[in-house]
Amino acid sequence: MIRDARMQPFPEMSGIVSECAKGRASIQHVTVDAEAGRTASYVYGEFRAPSPAGTYVTLRITDDIGKPRVMMSDLHYERVTCFEVVERAHGDVLIAGLGLGMILHPILGKQEVRSVTVIEKYSEVVELISPTLPYDPRLTIVNDDIFTWRPPSGSRYDVIWFDIWPDFEVTRLSEMARLHRKFGRYLNRDNANRWMESWHRKETKRLAPKQVPDSSPAVTLNE
Ligand SMILES: C[S@@+](CC[C@H](N)C(=O)[O-])C[C@H]1O[C@@H](n2cnc3c(N)ncnc32)[C@H](O)[C@@H]1O
Numbered sequence: 001m002i003r004d005a006r007m008q009p010f011p012e013m014s015g016i017v018s019e020c021a022k023g024r025a026s027i028q029h030v031t032v033d034a035e036a037g038r039t040a041s042y043v044y045g046e047f048r049a050p051s052p053a054g055t056y057v058t059l060r061i062t063d064d065i066g067k068p069r070v071m072m073s074d075l076h077y078e079r080v081t082c083f084e085v086v087e088r089a090h091g092d093v094l095i096a097g098l099g100l101g102m103i104l105h106p107i108l109g110k111q112e113v114r115s116v117t118v119i120e121k122y123s124e125v126v127e128l129i130s131p132t133l134p135y136d137p138r139l140t141i142v143n144d145d146i147f148t149w150r151p152p153s154g155s156r157y158d159v160i161w162f163d164i165w166p167d168f169e170v171t172r173l174s175e176m177a178r179l180h181r182k183f184g185r186y187l188n189r190d191n192a193n194r195w196m197e198s199w200h201r202k203e204t205k206r207l208a209p210k211q212v213p214d215s216s217p218a219v220t221l222n223e
Helices: 034-039 076-080 083-088 104-108 123-132 172-186 201-207
Strands: 020-022 025-032 054-062 068-073 091-096 113-120 139-143 159-162 195-198
Touching: 020 123, 025 034, 025 123, 054 123, 083 104, 083 159, 083 195, 091 172, 104 113, 123 139, 159 172, 172 195, 172 201, 195 201
Parallel strands: 091 113, 091 159, 113 139, 159 195
Antiparallel strands: 020 025, 025 054, 054 068
């Protein structure tokens, strides 16, 4: 779902997250002009949601095989692809991937959100980003891997959002399917508005449908 970036609910992250580094994780501020902001939104042959000239924040992580990747930024393409989870968030929310904590600011601003549990694989990301978040007793951040973490017994979530990928390669679809299969049982079946989704899953399926057969079960609601 691509929406008008001017309507986006996210704060200017450069005013919230300073440049810093710890172990495998680092935060940089990047100043882009209009052309760079346009080029940075090039996705599958289209310029989507160009960012206006300005200063943006990037989170870079060296992964388990020693490869440094930009995992997250607040460029406008990232912002528009995170609209939907903010709109859908209510009740008990489970999020995989802390990143810059960008989506947490508007999500914690919603009164209809009862709790937010964030699972983040890298302790350095938790250490760098946690202090930048508003104190909120509804928020719990867990340092763990979403592929191995299990919710506490009896847990049910109204909204589940997986956002752990640095890119939108079609090969990610099988990981998404795995997570949807594992966590579908933790959705609150009594809530007609329950929702579970992975970042950029629908767009990846639509834009590259023939490259990888998708075996994900139909556990995503409200498509
Ligand atoms: C794209 S960022 C998330 C962006 C975030 N939603 C935000 O609002 O800024 C992806 C995050 O997922 C984390 N991550 C990657 N693999 C993970 C895994 N297996 N389990 C939990 N977190 C993971 C990365 O360390 C990174 O912080």
